[in-house]
Amino acid sequence: MTQGTTQQTRSEPLPETVIDCSELTTRDINQALRDHAAAGTEAVTLLNPAGRHNLAVGLASPMRIAIQGPVGYYCGGLSDGITLDIEGNCGWSVGENLMSGQICVKGSASANAAATARGGTICVLGNAGPRAGISLKGATLIVRGNAGPSSAFMMQQGRLIICGDAGENLGDSIYDGEIFVGGRVASLGADARFEPMTDSDWTMLTSTLAPFDIAAQEYDFKKIVCAKELYHFKAREFSKWKDAY
């Protein structure tokens, strides 16, 4: 058993386990999480993360993890099926390439939240920095506050829901997927366009936001999708292409 974790055996998984990060290396912490996952532990709490990078990465089990404090880059990155609560702010690329599961950041997230995430849900209850949902490939990213510029850049599939304001160049070079913004949109990027909201959009927003205690109806959501004008190069449309190709 990895140093610093409470004692546990494979035959008797404890319902909750606490790992104090302060004396451990990142390797030790992640290995301890892996060991707990293998032992069938249902929930683990990490204490004193102190902004450390790469916590809870590459995990592939349905374990619940609560991190009590701020984390650095890539928290929960490359994971599949975890339920992760971060009681603090997080650095770049939280939930990067997530395959499935749920990550909830109680504070704010820095740049590239949910970068290239393919499945699952990432919810940031504070604000998100630039490029939130960059290259999103199927996951849902919810930002209760505002999101920075170039969010959903080159988004391919999935949903970006920003309850607050969106920075400049929203959805630039988007291929597919849906963006919803409850506040103001500073500007749209190349090939992104507004589309009228439908009843099914409101139904989806209501059910997607409810688990995070966000009432969709309190926001004036607007929908943004791909205009599909950059799908194929057209010589006559140079003004569109000069910055895009």
Added chain:
Amino acid sequence: MTDPVLYTSSTFTPQVIDAIQTRAELGRYHIRGFGALRNLPRLDDLVFLTASLTRLPLEGYREKCDTKTVLGTRYAKRPMELEIPITIAGMSFGALSCNAKVALGQAATWLGTSTTTGDGGMLPAEREASSKLVYQCLPSRYGFDPRDLRQADAVEIVVGQGAKPGGGGLLLGQKVNQVVAGMRTLPEGVDQRSPCRHPDWIGPDDLKIKIEELREATNWEIPIYVKMGATRVKDDVKLAVKAGADVIVLDGMEGGTAATQSIFQEHVGIPTLPAIVQAVEALKESNVYGEVQLLVSGGIRSGPDVAKALALGADAVSIGTSSLIAMGCNKPIYVEDYRALGTEPYHCHHCHTGRCPVGIATQDEELMARLPVEEAATHVANYLQAMVMETQSIARACGKSNVHNLEREDLVALTLEASAMAKLPLAGTDFIMGIGHQPGH
């Protein structure tokens, strides 16, 4: 009447005229496959000083010449152990047909070497065919899947490629069929433009954290390579080393691609020859030469190319274009189909069209059927084997019982520019261009 004397402009050559008129038609830059077409200073400009009286050659039939190559000894628990110093470079499924990918994997497996995925993810059939598979982590992250990552024998973070350093990927709509679109999470038939920067990190300080993430996700078991196109090689190699790379993959401007702007292929980056020299210097200055391995690519075609790269200090080479040529690229068969593309065998660089006459760079079922996997794999394996034998022949003739013992001292330069770039004496002299006379050389 006598034939008129034709004058050709050196400024507006037929190729330049064609390039201008192509742009006038398209309204955009020209996109094509292959690497630089122009002449470049290359490894051909170096020759070996093999044994005579000052050195003893090894006997080909009796004396062994080892080719074992180990990559990724710095941090990985399971370094990549190869039987030969030649690997197959990353070429995407999407750019290449499934048959081509499987044939490359099969050939690499027979020879005990590695092959590499590409932009578009890991094809299950490729994983099955390849005993050692390097998994690329590219800016696009098309199909990137932690489950595939855990099945990989190494990870290669692609910062850039020699054919287009600083540029992103392109795959024209005709190749984005249902399967390719599905693997890449893209709309079918779209002209795919992929980013040149990674979505989750930007500079070398971030790269260090990215590398740690990949190591944590793979339990520090497999090596992490960092691939770069050759531009500011010395600084870039030092930064990649500092970020924690196990292996530097350096791709010179000759390096092939399935599609990019031809201006990149011809005008961007530096050739493989000076790139190797600068990379070795950077590794030495960082005190990691021998600890961080150097894998070079870009225009490697033969045993002599391999031997020269090793003698200059590389640990191994990687091949793209020549492996495709071994399986039939540019072969004079299906000539009418080359003509339909506006080209001829030996001149084709039309991988971007998706209409590859020999079934390699296509997603068209009918064309792909022209490439039987077993035969293609045999040709690639034979070619690899021949290159290894050539490399060994040169090493033995230099008196070396291990191809990795080839050294700079075995080489001289044929041209002043190669002398300057390789910092080797001009053949028959003790003069190194840029350094001066070095008595004793």
